[in-house]
Amino acid sequence: MPTPTNSLKAVRGTRDLLPPETALWNHVETIARSVFSRYGFGEIRTPIFEDTQLFARGVGEETDIVSKEMYTWEDRARAQSEKAQSLTLRPENTAGVVRAYIEHKLGDTGQLQKLFYIGPQFRRERPQRGRYRQFWQMGVEVLGPTSSGAESPLRDAEVLEMLATLLDELGVKGWRLEVNSVGSTDDRKRYNAALREALQPVKSRMCEDNQRRAETNPLRVLDSKEPADQEIINGLPKIADFLDESSQSHFAQVLAALDACGVAYTVNPRLVRGLDYYTRTTFEFTVPDGSGLGTQNALLGGGRYDGLSEMLGGPKAPGIGFAIGEDRLILTLQAQAEAEVAAKMDAYIAPMGVERNAAALALARELRRAGLSVEVGDGGFRLKKSFEAADRVARRIVILGEDELASGVLTVKTFATGEQTKVTRAEIAAALRA
RNA sequence: GCGGCUAUAGUUCAGUGGCAGAACGCCGCUCUGUGGCAGCGGAUGUCGUGGGUUCGACCCCCACUAGCCGCCCCA
Numbered sequence: 001m002p003t004p005t006n007s008l009k010a011v012r013g014t015r016d017l018l019p020p021e022t023a024l025w026n027h028v029e030t031i032a033r034s035v036f037s038r039y040g041f042g043e044i045r046t047p048i049f050e051d052t053q054l055f056a057r058g059v060g061e062e063t064d065i066v067s068k069e070m071y072t073w074e075d076r077a078r079a080q081s082e083k084a085q086s087l088t089l090r091p092e093n094t095a096g097v098v099r100a101y102i103e104h105k106l107g108d109t110g111q112l113q114k115l116f117y118i119g120p121q122f123r124r125e126r127p128q129r130g131r132y133r134q135f136w137q138m139g140v141e142v143l144g145p146t147s148s149g150a151e152s153p154l155r156d157a158e159v160l161e162m163l164a165t166l167l168d169e170l171g172v173k174g175w176r177l178e179v180n181s182v183g184s185t186d187d188r189k190r191y192n193a194a195l196r197e198a199l200q201p202v203k204s205r206m207c208e209d210n211q212r213r214a215e216t217n218p219l220r221v222l223d224s225k226e227p228a229d230q231e232i233i234n235g236l237p238k239i240a241d242f243l244d245e246s247s248q249s250h251f252a253q254v255l256a257a258l259d260a261c262g263v264a265y266t267v268n269p270r271l272v273r274g275l276d277y278y279t280r281t282t283f284e285f286t287v288p289d290g291s292g293l294g295t296q297n298a299l300l301g302g303g304r305y306d307g308l309s310e311m312l313g314g315p316k317a318p319g320i321g322f323a324i325g326e327d328r329l330i331l332t333l334q335a336q337a338e339a340e341v342a343a344k345m346d347a348y349i350a351p352m353g354v355e356r357n358a359a360a361l362a363l364a365r366e367l368r369r370a371g372l373s374v375e376v377g378d379g380g381f382r383l384k385k386s387f388e389a390a391d392r393v394a395r396r397i398v399i400l401g402e403d404e405l406a407s408g409v410l411t412v413k414t415f416a417t418g419e420q421t422k423v424t425r426a427e428i429a430a431a432l433r434a
Numbered sequence: 435g436c437g438g439c440u441a442u443a444g445u446u447c448a449g450u451g452g453c454a455g456a457a458c459g460c461c462g463c464u465c466u467g468u469g470g471c472a473g474c475g476g477a478u479g480u481c482g483u484g485g486g487u488u489c490g491a492c493c494c495c496c497a498c499u500a501g502c503c504g505c506c507c508c509a
Contacts, residue, residue, distance in 0.1 A: 012500070064507050068435075092509085121509085126435075129502065130509085137509060209506075220507090274508060284509095294503070301509060325509030352467060387469030401467060413468075420468080 013125070013133025023343070024330055028170060029118055032138050032324075035166045036116045039158070041140055044115040046096035048122075052086040058095035058312055060276025062217070065091045069123040089122035094277070094305065094321055095312070097141045102314030112148040112155075116140040118326070129331070130296040136326035139302070143309070143319025151306065151318040153250050156281045157257030159320055163285060163300065164263045170329070173336050174288040175299065177264065180271035181251040181280050183243040185307050188279070191242040192218055202232050222270040238269050247280055254281055277305040281320065292335025293328055300324040345373040347412075347432045348390035352401035354379035360400050363428075370429040391415050396432060 010016055017025060033043075052072050059066050071089040090096055097115055100106075106113050118138045125131060142159060144150040160177065167175050182188055195218040203214040206221075206229045213220045221233060243251070258265055273282045282303035287293060302322025309317035347367065351360035357379045364376045375393050377386045383399075390397040399411040410428055413420040423431045 009500085069507080123508080125507070126505095127501080128504090131507090135509070139509090225505095295505090296508080298509060323509055328509060350467095382465080383467050384465075384469055386467095389469095391470065397469085399467070403467085411468090415470090 011133075013127040015132065015134075021330070024333065025326070028326065028329060028333070029138070031169050032116075032118070032166060035162065035169060036140060039114070039162050041114045041116040044097055044100065044117050045119070046090075046093065046100055046117065048120065049087045049089050050096055050099065052088040054095050054099055054312065055088055055091060058098065058277060058308060059092065063274055063276060065123060065275070069125055071122050071124060091123045092121055092275070092323060093117050093119065093137060093139055094141060094275075094308070094323070097321075098143070098305075098308050098312055098314070098317070098319070101143060101317060102309060102312060107145050107309075107315050107317050110145060110148060112142065112144040112150055114140070114142050128294075128296065130293045130325070130328045132327060137323040138326050138329075139321055139323035141319055141321035143317045143321075146316060146318060153253035153281075154257060156250075156254040156304065156320050157261065157263075159302075159322065160254075160258060160265070160283060161261045161263050163322065164261075167285065167299075170333065171336070172287065172299070172329070172332060174291070176266065176286050176288075177283060178266050178268040178271050178286065179254070179258075179281065179283045180239070180268050181243060181247055182239055182272060182278055182282050182303070183247045184279055187239075187242050187244055187247055191237070191239050194237045194242065195219070195221070198236050202235075206232060219272040220274075222272055233270075239272075240269055250280055273301060273303055277308040277311065278303040279306045280304040283322070287332050290335070292331040296328065298325070299328050299332060345375050345394040347372060347396045347398050348375045348377060348386075348394035349398045349400055350377045350381070350383065350386035350390060351379040352383065352399065356400055356402070356405065359405055363398070363400060367429055367432065372429060372432055398428070398432075 036043075052070070055066055055070060061067065070091050073087060074084040075087045077084045097117065101113060116139065119136065120134050121137050122134055124133055127133060140159065140162075142150065142155050149155065160179070164175075164177065183191065196214070199214040199218060199221065203211050206214070207224075207226045210221050210224050210226060210229055213224070221229075222236070224233065240248075255265070255267070271282055271284060273284075280303070282301075284301045285299045286297045287299050289297070291297070293299075300322055302320070304318070304320045306318035308319070309315060349360045349364055349367075351357050360376050360379070364374045367374045375390075377389060381389070387397060395415060397413050397415070399413070401411075404410050408425045409422045410425065411420065412423050412428070412431060421431070
């Protein structure tokens with residue numbers, strides 16, 4: 001597409017969403033809201049930017065997201081006595097939700113909090129299909145004091161079962177659920193140390209990327225796709241052997257509940273997640289090749305974060321949540337849709353001659369107020385053109401000419417059947433509704 | 435952040451160192467009130483931006499920008 005130098009355009013990695021695509025976005029969000037509300041979730045809206053410290057402490061200083069992908073700036077001081085504050089566009093929404101939970105003392109209600117959000121997130125990555133610098137996530141968080149049952153494996157299973165229902169209702173085909181447990185914070189620490197140790201003698205035989213990961217983030221070696229290294233990776237210690245008894249039992253109960261609900265899953269011992277706050281249950285839903293996502297095939301991901309509230313200076317508030325990449329979900333639905341079913345409007349009013357325009361608009365007002373979706377043509381159009389325009393956007397055409405105005409009897413033609421009838425002004429709304 | 439491919443009409447894309455093309459879409463006519471078909475006619479564009487080579491560049495070279503693919507990472 002031509003891009004003239006002098007004109008402004010959406011910045012790299014951002015994009016405009018236009019009709020008719022926005023109809024699909026609304027459809028997806030409507031279904032998501034419906035499912036979330038049936039499971040007892042209420043909406044939360046947190047600010048789009050937060051104190052940089054929130055993400056540094058919550059998501060993890062060493063993660064790629066925080067160390068190189070955040071949009072951060074110094075907000076100027078309001079008074080000389082004040083220091084400038086470092087602010088950041090949110091790269092994810094969990095930290096903001098937990099911050100709000102702490103700030104509003106939601107834990108003091110003693111109740112389990114079930115919250116969902118839908119909104120844009122920002123990460124400065126190299127743009128690619130299904131990966132944008134401003135992207136949309138729909139997510140939920142379940143958290144609360146231990147006494148509210150927030151730590152129960154039932155909650156994990158409920159969230160996963162809800163996701164299976166949501167994807168089915170949206171019509172996503174061929175999704176796969178992969179689950180794993182990364183244990184408690186202590187388990188992870190011990191596992192990380194063991195992994196580092198096990199990698200020492202063998203890492204020189206691995207690819208360059210994995211050698212680097214062995215130093216910086218040993219967990220990431222596990223999801224390496226390098227074929228030559230698979231044998232070594234398979235021989236590395238398994239996280240499952242490092243789980244303490246309560247984490248083991250927790251994971252077993254989650255799987256048992258999924259079995260009871262009939263939700264299919266695969267345990268993937270190599271599934272590790274990149275955000276520091278994850279503990280115990282982690283999961284990912286992926287879609288098959290050919291679903292429009294290329295290698296970015298993770299539709300959503302999430303897990304437990306039992307220590308996050310405390311990391312942010314709050315009370316103990318174990319929780320679990322996930323985020324759906326809405327852009328990716330839309331791409332998947334578009335790629336999987338056999339035929340695009342553009343919803344047609346109920347009627348197209350074709351005034352014959354410009355002197356009938358006013359009457360056409362008045363009729364449109366009447367029908368629209370009666371709840372019908374109506375488009376109005378223009379009396380300047382030749383009838384042939386009106387028909388062509390009408391067939392594109394509406395199920396029926398209503399012809400409004402001199403005869404019709406004089407007699408009060410309108411001509412209505414249904415495109416699908418070719419049937420044409422005369423309808424009185426009084427019956428028109430009912431006739432169009434049929 | 436790294437590597438590769440691409441950029442021509444509203445859209446999808448051909449194209450050649452010497453006048454800018456097709457299909458679809460759009461507009462008009464055949465055709466004052468019954469379309470989808472057909473025939474005829476028409477409008478489209480700084481050939482992504484900037485520079486270089488050349489008598490001459492949409493084409494060759496360089497840089498930039500953007501998109502796509504892979505990596506990294508993640509949703």
